[in-house]
Amino acid sequence: MRSIVLLSGGLDSATVLAQVSGQGDECFALTVDYGQRHAAEIDAARYISSSYRVIEHRIVRVDYGQFGGSALTDKKLNVPTGEESGIPITYVPARNTVMLSIALGWAEVVAAKKIYIGVNAVDYSGYPDCRPAFIEAFNDLACVATKLGVEGSAITVEAPLIKYKKADIIKLGAKLGVNYALTVSCYQADSQGRACANCDACRLRRNGFAAAGLADPTEYLVE
Amino acid sequence: MRSIVLLSGGLDSATVLAQVSGQGDECFALTVDYGQRHAAEIDAARYISSSYRVIEHRIVRVDYGQFGGSALTDKKLNVPTGEESGIPITYVPARNTVMLSIALGWAEVVAAKKIYIGVNAVDYSGYPDCRPAFIEAFNDLACVATKLGVEGSAITVEAPLIKYKKADIIKLGAKLGVNYALTVSCYQADSQGRACANCDACRLRRNGFAAAGLADPTEYLVE
Numbered sequence: 001m002r003s004i005v006l007l008s009g010g011l012d013s014a015t016v017l018a019q020v021s022g023q024g025d026e027c028f029a030l031t032v033d034y035g036q037r038h039a040a041e042i043d044a045a046r047y048i049s050s051s052y053r054v055i056e057h058r059i060v061r062v063d064y065g066q067f068g069g070s071a072l073t074d075k076k077l078n079v080p081t082g083e084e085s086g087i088p089i090t091y092v093p094a095r096n097t098v099m100l101s102i103a104l105g106w107a108e109v110v111a112a113k114k115i116y117i118g119v120n121a122v123d124y125s126g127y128p129d130c131r132p133a134f135i136e137a138f139n140d141l142a143c144v145a146t147k148l149g150v151e152g153s154a155i156t157v158e159a160p161l162i163k164y165k166k167a168d169i170i171k172l173g174a175k176l177g178v179n180y181a182l183t184v185s186c187y188q189a190d191s192q193g194r195a196c197a198n199c200d201a202c203r204l205r206r207n208g209f210a211a212a213g214l215a216d217p218t219e220y221l222v223e
Numbered sequence: 224m225r226s227i228v229l230l231s232g233g234l235d236s237a238t239v240l241a242q243v244s245g246q247g248d249e250c251f252a253l254t255v256d257y258g259q260r261h262a263a264e265i266d267a268a269r270y271i272s273s274s275y276r277v278i279e280h281r282i283v284r285v286d287y288g289q290f291g292g293s294a295l296t297d298k299k300l301n302v303p304t305g306e307e308s309g310i311p312i313t314y315v316p317a318r319n320t321v322m323l324s325i326a327l328g329w330a331e332v333v334a335a336k337k338i339y340i341g342v343n344a345v346d347y348s349g350y351p352d353c354r355p356a357f358i359e360a361f362n363d364l365a366c367v368a369t370k371l372g373v374e375g376s377a378i379t380v381e382a383p384l385i386k387y388k389k390a391d392i393i394k395l396g397a398k399l400g401v402n403y404a405l406t407v408s409c410y411q412a413d414s415q416g417r418a419c420a421n422c423d424a425c426r427l428r429r430n431g432f433a434a435a436g437l438a439d440p441t442e443y444l445v446e
Contacts, residue, residue: 063284064325069332087370094328097368101324102287105317109292128373137364144360145320147310150351 002026002112004103007057009044011183011205012118012161015173019160020116021052022176028110029057032099034092035065035073040193044184051179060102069093072187079188081198087126088200090187096129100138100157107155108146115157123166123208125200135159166208174214181217194219225249225335227326230280232267234406234428235341235384238396242383243339244275245399251333252280255322257315258288258296263416267407274402283325292316295410302411304421310349311423313410319352323361323380330378331369338380346389346431348423358382389431397437404440417442 003025007013021027029052031045042059049057065073070092071080077089096119103115119130128134139156143149161169173180185205186195195202197220209216226248230236244250252275254268265282272280288296293315294303300312319342326338342353351357362379366372384392396403408428409418418425420443432439 058289060289061284061286062325064328066281066283067329067332069328087373091370092328093331093370094324094368097324097327097364098321101317101320102285104320105287105292105315106290108316109290128370129368131367133367134364137360137367141320141357141360141364144354144356145352146317147314147351150310 001114002028002055002110003114003116004028004030004107004110004112005054005116006099006103006118007031007045007049008118009041009048009183010118010185010201011173011180011208012120012169014048014178014180014183015169015176016116016118016160017048017052017054018173018176018178021054025114027052027054028106028112029054030099030103030106031057031059032102033059033061034095034098035063040184040189040191044182044193047182051182058106062098062102064098067093079196079199081196087128090125090200091127094129096127096134097138104142104146104155108148113153113155115155117157117159118161119159120161120164120166120169122163123204125204130162132159132162135162165211166204167211170208170212170214174212185218190221194221196220197222224337225251225278225333226337226339227251227253227330227333227335228277228339229322229326229341230254230268230272231341232264232271232406233341233408233424234396234403234431235343235392237271237401237403237406238392238399239339239341239383240271240275240277241396241399241401244277248337250275250277251329251335252277253322253326253329254280254282255325256282256284257318257321258286263407263412263414267405267416270405274405281329285321285325287321290316302419302422304419310351313348313423314350317352319350319357320361327365327369327378331371336376336378338378340380340382341384342382343384343387343389343392345386346427348427353385355382355385358385388434389427390434393431393435393437397435408441413444417444419443420445
């Protein structure tokens with residue numbers, strides 16, 4: 001069975017790759033370079049994919065950061081460090097829709113039946129495109145959007161971590177042998193992947209390791 | 224009212240831009256360079272957008288052609304010249320899904336409420352992502368995928384030409400003053416935009432002008 005695995009370089013998608021690879025799928029890893037602030041995330045995706053038996057790892061550049069509108073793609077906007085209410089400024093408009101669309105195209109070309117994405121709707125930043133309703137709507141779209149779907153053999157998106165707490169994702173990954181030192185979660189990591197410790201992604205990660213009772217291998221720039 | 228208009232450089236999207244611009248919308252034109260065979264289409268989009276009062280014209284490059292799988296992005300595959308049954312080899316996997324996703328992101332950033340796309344499901348090549356069912360499914364997705372949608376103010380896709388015959392699109396465009404000499408429909412136009420006359424897109428275009436009783440300004444390489 002062939003599967004596309006979206007691989008951001010973060011903790012969640014690394015866990016998903018370990019899981020899908022572990023179940024014996026032929027994995028095609030896909031990283032979308034959408035103009036995120038730092039290249040460390042893309043480098044992390046490269047290291048992670050090379051630790052697994054993936055058939056191919058593709059990095060697709062989408063010149064999408066030019067639109068701005070998010071603290072992750074627009075350097076004029078600061079990444080917030082406190083907790084916020086509502087959908088935060090780190091939300092990248094339609095990012096997961098774009099990434100899944102590209103994955104859908106590649107899935108058709110290589111005849112993969114599944115697309116795996118590491119979104120999570122429990123310990124997360126509140127982004128609309130991480131929720132079960134989004135995944136369901138994308139699956140409905142995939143049925144009518146593609147040649148394979150029209151021919152009766154739809155490609156479906158799987159989000160195996162969507163209902164996991166961050167601590168449970170980390171425990172699962174640890175059991176699967178994921179090397180979390182390779183992963184980068186921070187929204188504003190430096191070029192070596194060192195984390196700020198204070199943004200929403202760092203906060204979720206630190207709390208997750210603490211709740212899992214496991215040592216966090218992340219190199220933080222401050223304590 | 225702000226609107227995104229997808230502008231491929233072809234006949235249909237030029238007509239849509241004329242229509243949306245004519246109704247007084249503030250137009251943001253979007254061209255997606257997905258690695259199509261020829262640059263003539265992108266050049267055409269530039270010429271067309273500059274003939275209308277658009278607020279901005281963005282060309283977003285998606286390094287998508289690397290996947291191949293279509294005669295439009297893979298130079299090893301020939302563009303067929305006869306009529307085919309089923310979904311043809313010129314189908315680019317998930318192309319319209321990718322383009323609408325990028326448009327959705329930009330729409331959120333500039334606060335546009337509509338995305339216009341010139342797809343057509345009458346005189347068309349049979350692509351799955353040109354049909355009403357696809358547009359409806361994308362609209363359902365847009366409601367849950369975006370911050371604006373979650374906040375109750377969805378961005379919707381409009382496909383005003385979806386039920387038009389090619390001849391009626393051309394008549395409409397002629398009435399709106401569209402300069403069809405600027406547009407490129409051919410799947411394998413040369414670098415000057417000259418058309419092969421024989422591919423599916425050329426056939427639909429030639430028949431459309433003939434049925435509309437209007438002169439086709441296209442420069443064809445053969446008669």
